[in-house]
Amino acid sequence: MATKGIVFDVKRFAVHDGPGIRTTVFFKGCPLRCAWCHNPEGISPRPEIMVFPDRCLKGCRDCLALCPKQALRKGRGTIVLDRARCDGCGACAEACPSEALRLVGRSCSSEGLMEEISRDAPFFSESGGGVTFSGGEPLQQPIFLKDLLTLCRLEGLHVAVDTSGHAPYSDLEAILPLVDLFLFDLKAVDDSLHRQLTGVTNRLILDNLGRLSGAGAPLVLRVPLVPGGNDPAGELERMADFCASLPRRHPLHLLPYHRGYAAKLKRLGRGPAPTEIAPPAEQALREAREVFARRDLSVTIGG
Ligand code: SF4
Ligand code: SF4
Known part of the structure; x- marks a missing residue:
């Protein structure tokens, strides 16, 4: 039976949300409130x-x-x-x-959304791409997500799930056999800093990451680099230590913060918009990369 969910965008020909050319589906609703969120329209679960x-x-x-x-x-x-x-x-x-x-935000059925996604299947097979479920937080709608993943599996599509990891482990475990790649966001390891930046504790997130890694899940770690946010003295070192301590090694993508959220906040009536954060300088990026590379982690800037 088709399930229903709420998405706020379907981006075709995406090249930064996993391998190859992808169609990225953005789910509406997120339990985090990241100070720098690029998609503030994905936070509320409602249209x-x-x-x-x-x-x-x-x-x-x-x-x-x-x-x-x-x-x-x-x-x-x-x-x-x-x-x-x-x-x-x-x-x-x-x-x-x-x-x-x-x-x-629009309500749609899993079958209707699959019809939309399937139109791009020829581009996926030529480029080694597929579908990415992002948001917001896709695991905020676990039944809808699982239904879509099952339909993608039936069509033989490569599937990535971009997650904050803030969800019950049972929901992650339920989709594990249906996911080809988890893009797992890691924003801060220090819990008080994480609370300050995102509004929630990171205990569940770090625990889930450890369990997924131990369960053999295909993972790419995504660390946003936000000047004045998650880069205070020692935090990058703590994140690198944590990544190196996981049961398995995973590729890591450092994502330089880029501008864009302030105008969206204003359009959503969530102003006054905060002062825009400047993107990280080249030097800061190189230094951050070194911190992770010193732990023998494979680091890419961007991704
Ligand atoms: S403002 Fe627009 S979306 Fe809101 S209730 Fe009126 S018609 Fe509906
Ligand atoms: S008044 Fe402005 S917002 Fe309303 S329908 Fe006309 S152009 Fe659109």
Whole structure:
């Protein structure tokens, strides 16, 4: 029986979410609140409206009468959304002629989504690519994820799951035979720093990583490098020690933070947007790479 879930994007021809050319499906909903999150539209599990005030056509007002919750009103040369009233029905976004209102998040069935994914299968086989389930956190919708993984397996598609690891181990164990590659994010090993950066303890995450490694799961570790975030003195060394202490060695990708989240936060009404963090300098990247390479870990910058 087809299951249903909520996704906020399906990105075709992705080249940074695993090997080859991939279709990346972004699940909506995440238990973490990373200070630098590139996909803040993936945090809430519910559909929501992004507002692009500059695109609003003066004098149009097509959306106003359509809103069943009276959540929209005229502002100065644009439209203003009262998020406390909005239930994410999407009627306004559908009517807006200029995409000043955009609905992020749609409910879809596993079978419908598979039809979308399967159209790209010829590109997967030519490039050694496949499908990546990302987010948000795909394991926030474990039944939907497992259903999709099973359908991908039936079609012989290579599948990667990009996860924060913050999920019950039983959910990870249930999908283990269906996953070709876990892209496992590691943000900080110091628990108080992890709480400060993400809003949650890392105990479950580190425990899950150790168990997956011990169970022989194919893993790539993904460490974001966030200046002023997870790079205080000693933390990179702690992360490298932790990675080197896992039951097996896994390739590690260092992901330089890049700009982009502040504008999205504003469009989601989660402002005022914080000051943008500058991406790490080349020198800082080289030094970070050295920290991991000294433990004989295979390190790639980017990925
Ligand atoms: S429908 Fe779109 S362009 Fe028209 S008033 Fe509403 S937000 Fe502005
Ligand atoms: S999504 Fe629905 S409830 Fe929210 S503003 Fe648009 S029409 Fe109104």
